[in-house]
Amino acid sequence: MKIYFKEKLAEIADEYLVYETPVIHPMRQDTVILHNVLARFNPASNYRIMLLAHWDTREIADNDPIDSLQNTPILGANDGASGVAVLLTLAELLHEAPLNFGVDLLFVDGEDMGVPGISGSYGLGTKEVSALLPKPYPAFAICLDMVGDSEQMFFMEYYSVLNARDVVANVWNLARDLGYSQFIPKIGTAIEDDHHVLWKHTGIPAIDIIDFQYPNADTNYWHTTLDTPDKCSAKSLSAVGTVITELLYLENERRHND
Ligand SMILES: [Zn+2]
Numbered sequence: 001m002k003i004y005f006k007e008k009l010a011e012i013a014d015e016y017l018v019y020e021t022p023v024i025h026p027m028r029q030d031t032v033i034l035h036n037v038l039a040r041f042n043p044a045s046n047y048r049i050m051l052l053a054h055w056d057t058r059e060i061a062d063n064d065p066i067d068s069l070q071n072t073p074i075l076g077a078n079d080g081a082s083g084v085a086v087l088l089t090l091a092e093l094l095h096e097a098p099l100n101f102g103v104d105l106l107f108v109d110g111e112d113m114g115v116p117g118i119s120g121s122y123g124l125g126t127k128e129v130s131a132l133l134p135k136p137y138p139a140f141a142i143c144l145d146m147v148g149d150s151e152q153m154f155f156m157e158y159y160s161v162l163n164a165r166d167v168v169a170n171v172w173n174l175a176r177d178l179g180y181s182q183f184i185p186k187i188g189t190a191i192e193d194d195h196h197v198l199w200k201h202t203g204i205p206a207i208d209i210i211d212f213q214y215p216n217a218d219t220n221y222w223h224t225t226l227d228t229p230d231k232c233s234a235k236s237l238s239a240v241g242t243v244i245t246e247l248l249y250l251e252n253e254r255r256h257n258d
Contacts, residue, residue, distance in 0.1 A: 074223060119192060151213075
């Protein structure tokens with residue numbers, strides 16, 4: 001992944017940083033090195049927006065319906081890769097059509113090596129990088145996680161509403177205006193995802209765009225070997241990417257006209 005990110009981002013970002021930090025693996029109790037990647041655009045700007053996604057995938061499919069597969073690593077097409085895919089595409093756009101403010105794309109490691117039920121054992125990469133992020137901090141952050149499900153449904157994640165209500169309203173209103181009815185203006189469950197870890201350790205108002213019903217309320221491929229690209233769709237990735245792109249370029253226009 002280190003090489004892949006470097007190839008994709010080092011040339012097109014205005015600043016490319018890799019943070020390597022050792023942590024104790026919550027499940028295995030040995031030391032592992034996390035690699036958090038920060039691609040910065042317009043780094044001199046004081047006004048910034050951050051977008052983040054975790055790039056690691058869970059090394060055990062502990063929710064797999066087949067017992068013998070529960071020690072198999074998941075592919076993480078949705079849980080991991082989907083958010084990264086949107087951000088990598090966004091990086092190309094930001095390079096081709098630069099904004100008049102700063103954008104930080106943060107690709108975090110170590111989100112998904114936690115012990116189920118143990119709060120604080122997930123989101124380790126975000127926790128580590130929170131202490132190292134350059135200042136000034138972004139005005140707000142948007143985390144993309146599990147955004148590729150072909151049966152997409154986004155409720156307003158509980159902590160996001162609690163800590164960054166205006167950002168949630170902005171995103172969901174924008175999605176409605178663009179005709180994306182999969183953004184449902186109702187409060188959903190609380191998820192301690194990277195957005196929450198970032199907020200806890202930096203105070204940056206942060207929201208999560210996450211579709212935890214993967215694919216629906218009856219079945220869930222989350223943390224199973226079934227989290228594969230055939231369960232995701234380009235249309236879904238495009239919906240999220242379009243909302244984020246609109247948000248950024250509308251802000252650009254607004255700031256230009258000020
Ligand atoms: Zn996960």
